[in-house]
Amino acid sequence: MNIIDELEWRDAINQTTDEDGLRELTAEKSVGLYCGVDPTGDSMHIGHLIPFMMLKRFQLAGHHPYIIIGGGTGSIGDPSGKNSERVLQSMEQVHHNEQALTAQMTKLFGQDSNISIVNNYDWLSKISLLDFLRDYGKLFNVNSMLAKDVVASRLEVGISFTEFTYQILQSVDFLHLLRHHDVQLQIGGADQWGNITAGIDLIHKELGSDTKAYGLTIPLMLKADGTKFGKTAGGAVWLNPEKTTPYEFYQFWLNQDDRDVVKYLKFFTFLTSDQIAEYQKSVETAPEKREAQRRLAREVTEFVHSPEAVIEAEHISAALFSGEVKELTTSEIEQGFKNMPSVELAAEPENIVELLVNTKIESSKRQAREDITNGAIRINGEKIQDLDFVINPEKEFDGKFVIIRRGKKKYWLGRVNG
Known part of the structure; x- marks a missing residue:
């Protein structure tokens, strides 16, 4: 199956600049393509993961694939889609984030010759102000730039010249990668359409209108209830295991x-159409078994973290469900009880009644x-x-934790001081 046909089957295409041309191009040769991420933080979250799964x-x-770590942009x-300017980070923080994101991308894509991770700071930082205005500014029409959705949405509240010129810098990225690495396709989220088409326009002005350059965007991911995918009550779901x-x-x-x-099996796993059809059937006939969700959790956790992380997560889940928490390691306790209520405990042994009352797990000694x-x-x-x-708090879990359970499901994590 051609890669474009596969993406269509997975409902992973929002817009393309020339679908037939792109299908023909990908059928006849190995294509260079890219997607970028700016180092606004030191980890991606699962919302970022969507276009990179396509990559x-x-x-x-x-x-x-070429991955741009946007040290320059x-x-x-x-x-952003918000009605405010981004707070500029120090260059020290930007460089720290670059290193962290590069490590994440290397983990996801490997280090073989069929993947290139580049940093647009390497070429954007070499362009002088006068060269930027003469070589690129002359090729961009302000009226066209104002019509781009991401800019138009900001006109009422205002947008700085700095953020206004962002689409020029991203366009320069596409031109640079095409010139130096034969990259002919840029992919991104639905909100990147204006930036992508601006890059193609620049390429055609610089290299000729017959130059083959394409754009593809991924649909905005919404949950069945209409809310945005990837957010939880606790905030974003990060790829960094220290954050999530x-x-x-x-x-x-x-x-x-x-x-x-x-839908998520199609987007976030590499299962075949036949395999996903079987899980679709199980959702319809035996939803209580949650077989599709279990496979989804296994596949994505293994891809982002490791097979060992899947085993550990399932071990924690089984222990919490059965109540056999004694089987957990200290590390697994830290993961499984991270967001559960916690109480502080002294390292010295304490009578159970006194401990329950002192930690306010119980309202009185009688209770x-x-x-x-x-x-x-x-x-x-x-x-x-x-x-x-x-x-005796020092008896279990390396003397760090005591797990207290009242009733069938109410847990507290006792954190031992000392």
Whole structure:
């Protein structure tokens, strides 16, 4: 199947500048293509992942992806969809973020000869102001620039000249990659359409109208309820395991709505059409098994993190579901209980009744004794019904944690001081 046909089947194409020409080009040779990300932070989140999943598909189909880490464009900031200017970062912070994003991209795409990671600071920083105005500014019509959606949306509240010129810099990127690396296709999110077409216009003005250059955008990802994909109550879902643990990452995918899961299998996994059809059938006939969500969580977690991260996430999930938390390692406790209520504990042993009251897990000693006697309290997975039981915080989990459970589902993580 031609890569363009595959993307169409996956509902992954929003717009193309010339679909027939692009299909013909990708059928006849290995194509250079690119997508960029600005180092506005030190990690991508899953919203960023969408166009790069498409880039990965091109790579697997034998084409050559170029990834631009936008050290140049990121130093000035693009005009976001918000009604305000971006706060400029120090160049020290920009360079730190560049390194972090380069490491993430290397992990996702590998380090073989069929992938190139470049930084547009390397060529944009060499253009003087006069050269920029003479060589590129003359080729851009202000009226056309104002008509671009991302600029037009900002006209009422205002936009600085710095952010206004962003589309020129991104256009220079496309021209540079075509000239020096034969990159003929740029892909991006739906909001990048104006920047992409501006780049193609620049190429045609500089290299001739018959120069083959193409653009492709990915649809805006919305959930079945109409809200934006990728956001949770806790904020963005990051690819950096320090910001979003692999367990949290796995759980995000596992908890997807039945109405969305097949779409996400198409977008975020490399399963075949036959495999996805089987999962679609399971969603329709046995949704309670959540087989599609489980496969989605496994595939994306393995792609972003590792097979070991999947095993660990499933181990944590099984332990929390069964209550057998004693089987977890200290590292797994840190992941699985990261967002659960926590209490501070002293390192010294303490009577269970006193501990429950002192941490306010129980409202009174009477209530604590009643819950203990009735078997409602578990410490580190073990049911405790002895009112004289003494909790030794240093006994389990390297002396760092005590897991307290009241009832069937209410957990607290005791963090040991000292």
